[in-house]
Each structure stands twice: as C-alpha cells, then as structure tokens.
Amino acid sequence: MIFSNTINKFSGDPAATAFFEELLGGYFHLGIYRPESLTLTEACEQTTAKMVRLIPKIAKSTKMLVIGSQLGATVMALETEFGCKIECLDPNTDYNRLLEKKIAAEGMEKKVGVSEGVLSSFPFDRESFDIVWAQDTMLGVEKKAKLFREVQRVLTPKGRFVFTSLVKKEGASEDALATVADLLELDAFPEVANYQKFADRALLLKVYTAMLSQYLPQHLAELRGAITAPLPSGLKKPTSAFLKSLEQELSSWENAVKQDALDWGLLIFQKINA
Numbered sequence: 001m002i003f004s005n006t007i008n009k010f011s012g013d014p015a016a017t018a019f020f021e022e023l024l025g026g027y028f029h030l031g032i033y034r035p036e037s038l039t040l041t042e043a044c045e046q047t048t049a050k051m052v053r054l055i056p057k058i059a060k061s062t063k064m065l066v067i068g069s070q071l072g073a074t075v076m077a078l079e080t081e082f083g084c085k086i087e088c089l090d091p092n093t094d095y096n097r098l099l100e101k102k103i104a105a106e107g108m109e110k111k112v113g114v115s116e117g118v119l120s121s122f123p124f125d126r127e128s129f130d131i132v133w134a135q136d137t138m139l140g141v142e143k144k145a146k147l148f149r150e151v152q153r154v155l156t157p158k159g160r161f162v163f164t165s166l167v168k169k170e171g172a173s174e175d176a177l178a179t180v181a182d183l184l185e186l187d188a189f190p191e192v193a194n195y196q197k198f199a200d201r202a203l204l205l206k207v208y209t210a211m212l213s214q215y216l217p218q219h220l221a222e223l224r225g226a227i228t229a230p231l232p233s234g235l236k237k238p239t240s241a242f243l244k245s246l247e248q249e250l251s252s253w254e255n256a257v258k259q260d261a262l263d264w265g266l267l268i269f270q271k272i273n274a
Contacts, residue, residue, distance in 0.1 A: 001028045001136050002223060002253055005183045006245040007070075011094040015238045017071070022235050023226045026073035029135035029164060030264055033218045040222040043215070047135065047164065047266075048074050054208055054268060055131060055160050058082040065089065065129040065154060067119050067147075067163075068137025072099035079112055087129070088114045089122060120147040127156045134163035140184050148198040155271040161204060162268045167191050169213065169263040176261035179252040192265050204269035213263040220254050 001007065003020075007028070010016040020026060024040065031043025032050060052058065062084040069075050069088035072095075079086055090096055096114050103112045115123055119134075120143040132151045141147050151161045168177055168189040177189045192209065199206060227246050231237055256262045 001070075001139070002030070002220070003028060003246060003249055004140055005249050006242065007092070007095075009245060010238075010242050011092050013238070013242065015236045016242045017094070017098065018235060019238050019242070021071065022232060023229075024223075026071040028070050029074070029137075030166075030212075031215065031219050031222070032212065033215050036218065040219070040226060043219065043222070044073075045077070048077065051133070051135075051162050051164070051266065052078075054266075055162050058084055058131070060084055062131060063087075063129045063156075064131045064133055065122070065124065067132065067134040069095075069099060069114065070137070071095055072102055074135060075099070075112060076102060076106065076108075079108055080106075083111065086112045087124065088112065089117055089119060090114070091116065091118055120144070120150060122150045122154050124154050126153055127159075128154045130156050130159050132159070132161045132163075134165075136164050136166065138163060138165050139190065140186070144190065144194070145198045145201065148195075148202040148204060151269075152202040152204055152271060157271060157273045159271045160207075160268055161199075161270075162266075164212075164264065164266050165190070165195070167195075167263050167265055169261055172259075172261035176259040177256050180256055183249060183252060192263075192267070195265075195267060199269045203272045205272050206267070207270050208266070208268035210266045211263050212266060216257050216262060216264055220250065220257060223250055224254075 027044035032046040033043045060083045064084055064086045066075055066088045069090045075086055075088055096116050100114050103109055117123055119141045168191045181189050
C-alpha cells in the first residue's frame with residue numbers, strides 16, 4: 001500500500017480515517033486507469049473487476065479469504081455483488097472494528113467474518129477457502145514464504161490465490177527503493193521472482209501474471225491531487241503530523257517511479273493437488 005506507514009501510525013485517529021474514507025473511497029490499493037478518464041475510486045474498482053474476471057466464477061457457495069481487509073471497501077463490494085462467504089484477516093484493531101460496524105449495518109454478519117492477526121499466520125482450518133485474495137497488502141509482510149505456505153494450507157484443491165503487489169522492477173537498483181524500504185522496514189524489496197520462488201516451494205502453480213506499472217504515474221498523481229485538494233465541507237482537518245506523513249510517504253513512492261525502479265504485478269497461483 002502506498003500509505004501503509006501512515007495507516008499504521010494514525011489508524012486510531014478518527015479524522016485520519018474519515019480523510020481516507022472521504023477522499024480515497026476507503027480504498028488503499030492501486031488502480032487500473034482504463035480509460036484514463038477514470039477517477040481514483042473508479043480505477044480501484046477496475047482493479048477489483050479485473051481480478052474477478054481472471055478467476056473462476058464467484059458463486060454464493062464460494063468461500064473467500066481476504067488478506068489485509070483494511071477499511072473493507074473491496075470486501076463490501078464483493079459481498080454486495082456475489083453474496084459469497086468472506087473471511088477477512090487484518091492486523092489493524094481499529095480498522096477491524098470499523099469493518100465489523102459496516103458489516104453489521106448492512107446485515108452481512110452471517111456472510112462476512114473479521115479476524116485479527118498477522119498476515120503470515122491464518123487462524124483457519126485446512127482447505128477452508130476456494131479463493132485467497134490480497135490487494136497490495138503483502139509488501140510489508142515480514143514472513144512472505146510462510147504466507148505462501150499458509151495460503152496453500154487453507155486453499156481447497158485447485159483453489160486460487162490472486163493478488164496484486166508492488167515489486168522492484170527487474171534490474172532496478174536497490175538504492176532507488178531505499179527510502180521506501182526504510183519506511184516499510186523491509187530488508188529487501190521483493191521482486192516477482194521472489195513470489196514465484198515462494199509459490200514453487202509451497203506447491204502453488206502460476207497461472208497468470210500481468211505487470212501494470214504503466215498505471216503507477218497516474219495513480220500517484222491522483223493521490224497527490226487528493227491529499228492536496230481543499231477539504232470537502234464538513235470534513236474535519238486531520239493533524240499536521242498526519243498530512244506530513246502522507247506527503248513524506250507519497251514523495252518516496254513518486255521518486256521510486258521517476259527512477260523507473262518500481263513495478264506493479266497482478267499474479268494468480270493455483271493449488272497443486274497432492
């Protein structure tokens with residue numbers, strides 16, 4: 001996520017959360033701007049729509065695990081459209097509580113569950129899910145290899161793991177991503193090849209990969225416009241510390257894109273039957 005460091009620091013601040021909900025539509029993942037005229041929120045929804053098109057049809061009987069549910073914008077949209085069973089896993093206590101309130105308000109308690117925990121250890125039984133889903137939430141996971149093993153464990157036979165992630169562009173310098181890596185406390189920025197290695201070891205077969213870095217400049221520009229625009233009437237102004245954190249984090253990502261060091265991938269893996 002572009003603002004993951006800021007989210008971790010300010011998730012308990014109602015003004016910060018209202019800012020994200022109002023100006024970003026509650027979405028933290030990246031958007032596909034096709035056509036280019038799409039708004040930030042529409043582009044984020046386009047990403048979700050593309051992921052849906054690339055996996056087996058979601059039915060009411062489908063069981064899905066969302067890794068990193070955040071404020072739940074995608075979760076609520078998926079549940080509204082498909083009515084399937086969704087379990088959410090997120091380490092953020094504040095956001096989990098907000099999501100539970102949204103679920104209750106929409107009467108979705110029997111269909112959508114929320115669990116708190118690290119994203120590399122799932123509190124679910126073996127072969128519990130047909131789909132494991134993550135949108136730009138894996139970058140900061142410390143134990144990525146373990147995450148892939150957990151995905152393999154909870155997927156049903158032939159189940160799919162679909163996710164998007166920012167990655168280091170092949171051949172790019174580590175120095176170009178040093179500032180972002182420091183913000184996220186990463187020892188090294190992941191590449192697609194790392195995800196492929198983790199998948200191979202976890203007996204997950206790659207079925208699809210698309211690199212979508214062409215949308216990064218516009219998405220960052222849309223974020224820049226959102227955080228610098230005048231606040232809508234009635235929206236409480238966040239603290240200066242929050243706004244400064246947004247600026248610092250966004251500038252780091254903008255610099256990485258300018259140095260052509262960053263890529264964004266959409267990847268799908270399938271469980272290999274033992």
